Amino acid sequence: MTLPPVCIVYSQDADLVRRAKAYLRTMAQVRHVGEADRLEAVLEQTSPAVVLMDLRARECRELMEQLEQNWPDSLQIALGTPRSEPLRDAEQSGIYAAEDLQLERRRFQALVGRAFDYLKLQRQNRELREEAQSAGVPIELPRPATAAAMGELRGSSASLPMLRFPRVFRQFENVDSLLASVAESVADAAGVTRVGIFSR
Structure with a gap:
């Protein structure tokens, strides 16, 4: 007992x-x-x-x-x-x-x-x-997971998890403003100056 x-x-x-x-x-x-x-x-x-x-x-x-x-x-x-x-x-x-x-x-x-x-x-x-x-067995303590290892487990890159996508979307009133923001961010990261023509 x-x-x-x-x-x-x-x-x-x-x-x-x-x-x-x-x-x-x-x-x-x-x-x-x-x-x-x-x-x-x-x-x-x-x-x-x-x-x-x-x-x-x-x-x-x-x-x-x-x-x-x-x-x-x-x-x-x-x-x-x-x-x-x-x-x-x-x-x-x-x-x-x-x-x-x-x-x-x-x-x-x-x-x-x-x-x-x-x-x-x-x-x-x-x-x-x-x-x-x-x-006499060596003990291996678990290591904390890194972002890259988590990305490999998911089969994707270590980018923003999809679970956070609804939180990101809440900041925008509609899909068009979200897409425009994404296009501008990509253009800034790539160094493209005239992205407005292609984002429409």
Whole structure:
């Protein structure tokens, strides 16, 4: 029997904790931590885990930085007031996700479910690497795809992807103005001075 994944809620808001427990009771074992000094002790018992951080809670920013350094395998989801400075800072800090405090059940469950899947994949990758190292197989880490390689995969040049074409087209009122703009751009690139005659 496999144990359910662990989700830790760091908050002093009893209502938020109650809602998180209600929404996640079928998906995870939810542990509430109300004091900053207890969070590391709980993580020692349960890591890796998904950690829900209430941005209104005491010492939250400092704890998030500590978790990022000391517990990189655990995923942090920040919960805050929409468009607030703390939530914007959390979004840009590189944590797993930043979400509205007013939890919408399905969206919240989907987010936490994806976080658990991510933790599971991390664990499996770590186990495979350890297995390969013990067998003496060299490990080749995946390289980021280059634009030229992506073009080769698509069978076309590394030009503007077709998915962006509707966005480009929105700038023009009709097809004629789009074609005129394309013709002018080609003429500029080719160094042709009298393209107006041929573009009609």
